[in-house]
Amino acid sequence: MSRTPRTSRSTSRVLSSLALLALGAGGLTACSDNDSASSPTASSSATSSSSPGSAKAAEAKLHMVDNDGHRVAFYVTQGNGSTIVLDSGGGEYSSQWKDIVPKLHAATGATVITYDRAGLGKSDVVPGAWKVQSAVGDLKAGLKQLGIAKDVTLVSHSQAGEIANHLAQDNPEMLSGAVLVDANLPQFFTDEEIPRLVAGTQPEVDAAKKDPEKPENRQLISTAEGFAAAHKAFHKVAWPASVPVTVMVSEKTPFAGSPEDARRWREAAASFAQEEPNRTLVTAKGTSHEVPTDRPDLVLKEIEAMFAAQH
Numbered sequence: 058m059s060r061t062p063r064t065s066r067s068t069s070r071v072l073s074s075l076a077l078l079a080l081g082a083g084g085l086t087a088c089s090d091n092d093s094a095s096s097p098t099a100s101s102s103a104t105s106s107s108s109p110g111s112a113k114a115a116e117a118k119l120h121m122v123d124n125d126g127h128r129v130a131f132y133v134t135q136g137n138g139s140t141i142v143l144d145s146g147g148g149e150y151s152s153q154w155k156d157i158v159p160k161l162h163a164a165t166g167a168t169v170i171t172y173d174r175a176g177l178g179k180s181d182v183v184p185g186a187w188k189v190q191s192a193v194g195d196l197k198a199g200l201k202q203l204g205i206a207k208d209v210t211l212v213s214h215s216q217a218g219e220i221a222n223h224l225a226q227d228n229p230e231m232l233s234g235a236v237l238v239d240a241n242l243p244q245f246f247t248d249e250e251i252p253r254l255v256a257g258t259q260p261e262v263d264a265a266k267k268d269p270e271k272p273e274n275r276q277l278i279s280t281a282e283g284f285a286a287a288h289k290a291f292h293k294v295a296w297p298a299s300v301p302v303t304v305m306v307s308e309k310t311p312f313a314g315s316p317e318d319a320r321r322w323r324e325a326a327a328s329f330a331q332e333e334p335n336r337t338l339v340t341a342k343g344t345s346h347e348v349p350t351d352r353p354d355l356v357l358k359e360i361e362a363m364f365a366a367q368h
Contacts, residue, residue, distance in 0.1 A: 115162055117171075119179070124198035125191070129172060130179035131199045134158055136168035139208045139233070139368060141360065143171045144196070146215030146349075148276050150178040153214070156353050157360075164357070165364050167210070172199060176275060186282035189219045189291070196220060197228070207231055210364050212356075214238040214349055215311075216280075222294045229297040233367040236359050239307045239341075239348050243295070245325035246288040253318065255285055301335040301367070303359050311346040 117132040132151050141161060143154040151171035162169045173180040174192055183191065200209070209231050213221035218240025225232055262281045265274035296302065306326040312318035330338035339359060344351040 115159070117158065117169075120199075120203060121179070122195075122199040122202050124195050127175060127181035127183050129175060129181070129195045129199055131170060131172040131203065133203060134162045134169040136162060136166050139165075139167045139210070139364070140200075140205050141165065141167045141169050141210045141212065141364065142196075142200070143169065144211065144213040144217035144220060145171070145174070146217060147280065148177070148273050149214070152178075153349055157349065157357055160357055161360060164361050167364065168205075170200075170203070170205075172196070176279070177272060182275070185279065186287075187276070187279040189223055189287065192220050193223045193227075196224065200231070208233050210360065210367065211235040212238065212360055213240050215346065216241055218242055219291055222291070222296055225296050225300050226294050229299050232300045234363045235300060235302045236305065236356070236363050237302060238305045238356055239311070239346050240304075241291075242304075242325050242329045243292050244328045245322060246292045247321075248289070250318070250321055251285050251288050254288075255281075257315075296329070296332075298333050298335075301363070303337050303339055303363050304330045305339045305341055305348060305356070305359060307344045307346050307348050307351075308340060308342050309345045313345070 115134050115136075117134045120131045120133055121128045122131055130151070143151075143157065143161075145151060145153040151173050154171050158169050158171060161167075172195075175181060175183040175195060200206070207230060211221055211224070211232055211234075213235065215238070218237050221235060221237060221240065222243060225235065258281065262277060265271075265277045268274050269278055304326050306323060310319040310322040312322055327338055330336045339355075341348050341352055341355050344355075349356050
């Protein structure tokens with residue numbers, strides 16, 4: 058792994074569907090740990106926390122949050138005071154973080170939260186196009202109902218970077234810091250890049266429409282609908298200068314089979330990191346876009362570093 062401070066510049070897939078449109082972790086093989094779980098029920102408050110370094114892992118408790126006519130599943134490992142929220146990539150469930158949550162909770166003593174976005178895991182399906190504003194609304198509603206309004210360290214992978222950028226722009230007071238893990242960033246979605254993404258994934262979108270009820274296909278179809286207009290708007294989103302952020306970029310990027318797109322992905326991450334002195338660019342050497350599963354140790358290290366710097 059190499060770290061690039063602000064003052065410095067710095068399984069292969071060829072334009073796969075979720076890598077380009079949803080830029081999701083795992084592509085068409087989203088984690089399925091939640092598929093076999095029991096049906097969701099509302100839970101009581103999470104169990105009491107263990108202190109940092111405790112040998113006994115705390116138990117995550119399920120909370121079903123109602124928002125705008127549907128329910129979203131939040132998993133809370135209770136801690137003391139501060140909160141760390143882990144937001145999964147497109148097509149992924151909360152189980153993407155299963156190896157990181159207990160270690161992060163033990164190391165920091167913070168409350169650690171994961172959740173399933175609408176249409177995934179235990180969360181209800183919401184018909185129609187995927188809208189980042191709705192996803193942000195679900196996350197905010199969940200945190201509000203869990204009594205969390207500030208001191209959040211937000212960790213976002215891939216498509217969740219869009220949620221993170223909108224949340225940070227509109228509610229900077231909620232965040233003490235963030236770690237963006239090979240995440241979608243506004244700088245990447247230029248007028249030149251967006252048509253490349255749409256054209257490159259059209260065959261996968263057409264194929265997905267033949268089996269639209271399959272969860273990963275449903276996610277791809279909903280993300281593709283209105284993609285160009287949504288990402289033209291996303292290109293204008295600005296991360297607030299008040300919120301420190303670590304930007305992790307994979308060495309292979311989501312575009313290992315397309316050097317031009319890979320170059321643009323890296324340049325977008327570097328450009329984002331250079332805009333403010335409280336941003337740091339980290340290159341995860343040897344990793345694919347699936348950084349949380351390829352190298353959970355690197356992700357854990359950066360989250361702990363960001364959390365420690367703010368506490």
